[in-house]
Amino acid sequence: QTVEGFRDNFLTWLQDNLNNWTTSTERDGKAWWCLDRELRDVWKEFEETLGPGVREEILACRESDMELPADRHEEVLRIIRKGIEEVSEFEIFDSGLNAIGDEIFDRLSQEGADGRPALSTLVNRWFGDFGSDEITQELHRFLRLLVGRSITFPNGTKTFLAFIGYGANDLLPNMSGVQLYGAIGNHVCRYLWSNVTADPFGSSYVMVQPLAQRDMIDLVLRGWDEELAEDAAEATFERITGQETRPADPAGTTGDDDTRGGQGNAGHQDDTASPEEDWRAALMDETRDLAWKSRGERAYRTIASLPLSSLANAAGSLVSIQNLKQNIRGELPTVGGKINVATITRSEGFQWVSRQDDD
Numbered sequence: 019q020t021v022e023g024f025r026d027n028f029l030t031w032l033q034d035n036l037n038n039w040t041t042s043t044e045r046d047g048k049a050w051w052c053l054d055r056e057l058r059d060v061w062k063e064f065e066e067t068l069g070p071g072v073r074e075e076i077l078a079c080r081e082s083d084m085e086l087p088a089d090r091h092e093e094v095l096r097i098i099r100k101g102i103e104e105v106s107e108f109e110i111f112d113s114g115l116n117a118i119g120d121e122i123f124d125r126l127s128q129e130g131a132d133g134r135p136a137l138s139t140l141v142n143r144w145f146g147d148f149g150s151d152e153i154t155q156e157l158h159r160f161l162r163l164l165v166g167r168s169i170t171f172p173n174g175t176k177t178f179l180a181f182i183g184y185g186a187n188d189l190l191p192n193m194s195g196v197q198l199y200g201a202i203g204n205h206v207c208r209y210l211w212s213n214v215t216a217d218p219f220g221s222s223y224v225m226v227q228p229l230a231q232r233d234m235i236d237l238v239l240r241g242w243d244e245e246l247a248e249d250a251a252e253a254t255f256e257r258i259t260g261q262e263t264r265p266a267d268p269a270g271t272t273g274d275d276d277t278r279g280g281q282g283n284a285g286h287q288d289d290t291a292s293p294e295e296d297w298r299a300a301l302m303d304e305t306r307d308l309a310w311k312s313r314g315e316r317a318y319r320t321i322a323s324l325p326l327s328s329l330a331n332a333a334g335s336l337v338s339i340q341n342l343k344q345n346i347r348g349e350l351p352t353v354g355g356k357i358n359v360a361t362i363t364r365s366e367g368f369q370w371v372s373r374q375d376d377d
Contacts, residue, residue: 020185021192022213028181029196033206043132045202049172050126050134053161056170057144060157063097076147091150098156105160108167111209112199116166122202123162137161172207173200180229183362190216191362193227222322228336234343235336239321241313247305255298326361330371334359 036045065072068090076090110116126137141157164171177198184191195211216225228235233243324332334357341357356374363369 020188021181021183022194023185024183025179025181025194025196025210028179029206029208033201033204036201036204036206040201042203043130043134045172045200046125046130047132047134048200049122049202050130050137050140052171052174053126053137053164054140055174056161056164057140057157060097060101060160061144064094067093067097073147091148091153094145094148094150094153095156098153098160102156102160102163105163105167110166112166112207114166115202115205115207118203118205119162119165122165123158125203169199171199172202175200178229180227183368184364188215189364190223191225192216193225219322220319224318224322226318226321231340231344234340238336238339239314239317240309241317242305242309244306247302251298251301255294259294326363327371330359330361334372 072090078084079087123137129136137158138154141154145153145157169176178195179198180193180195182191182193193211193214195214197209197211199207199209201207214225214227216223226239233245237243321329321332337357358373359371360373361369361371
């Protein structure tokens with residue numbers, strides 16, 4: 019048994035037991051509301067472009083049997099097709115979900131057992147006043163593309179699970195992760211992380227994988243705040259060019275899953291990018307490399323040489339620093355509190371180092 023295999027077995031168990039926690043009807047209902055939010059966002063962009071009085075204008079045209087101005091119709095199509103183009107570029111992060119997309123939409127196109135309206139009713143609620151089959155067809159095309167490509171479907175939530183330990187034949191620890199995005203039908207929506215193994219570092223091995231809130235942990239270990247640097251680079255890019263950067267990968271699949279100070283993301287410039295985008299990517303790569311060489315490498319070298327007990331204490335201290343930052347800045351205390359620390363070794367298995375039971 020491998021760590022990756024254990025993760026996959028867990029996902030199979032979770033999928034087989036979905037109905038213990040929620041019904042298929044409830045899952046379809048959440049997906050329906052997700053599509054409602056997507057249509058609302060399309061409408062909001064249309065309204066922001068042409069002004070808040072555009073709905074009244076459309077209604078007045080319908081009630082008086084007047085032709086809707088052609089530019090209104092074309093503007094809606096432009097916005098929808100822009101969304102189609104953007105979503106089409108997204109990676110299919112869940113091929114299993116994408117494969118049952120037609121089945122899902124066939125089901126949502128019918129009225130639900132709980133009285134949920136059919137998908138056509140939803141589309142008509144937002145864009146029925148246009149009376150355009152072309153708009154309706156493009157909206158259905160847009161919504162269908164979301165399945166398996168966007169984390170907004172089927173319910174807009176996400177949970178990350180990390181499976182860490184040793185496989186039966188492993189000498190080094192591994193981590194297999196999965197990002198869960200809810201469920202629909204009998205399918206658990208997921209993005210599978212590549213398996214991560216401790217890498218050689220000096221005379222030892224090291225793997226550092228912070229999860230959830232991690233900016234202060236990164237600052238200590240790697241010497242820089244990548245999220246802040248990305249925001250600064252994006253703001254500078256927009257100031258210079260007057261345009262926004264390209265939409266981010268919705269699955270978060272281009273996120274930081276490196277083990278050595280962010281080196282895994284370097285040198286990934288897009289061949290089709292503009293000179294300004296190349297500059298932005300180069301700035302991030304250079305900052306990442308400089309932080310690693312001047313600060314991060316020394317921290318990782320120390321980590322690689324720490325005895326197990328000191329390493330466990332350091333892990334608890336890093337979480338405490340993250341929690342302190344949340345408290346000082348008045349942010350929600352989603353990290354920290356009672357910190358439990360454990361070790362996993364081949365010789366002794368799972369061992370608690372410190373455990374603070376709930377009162």
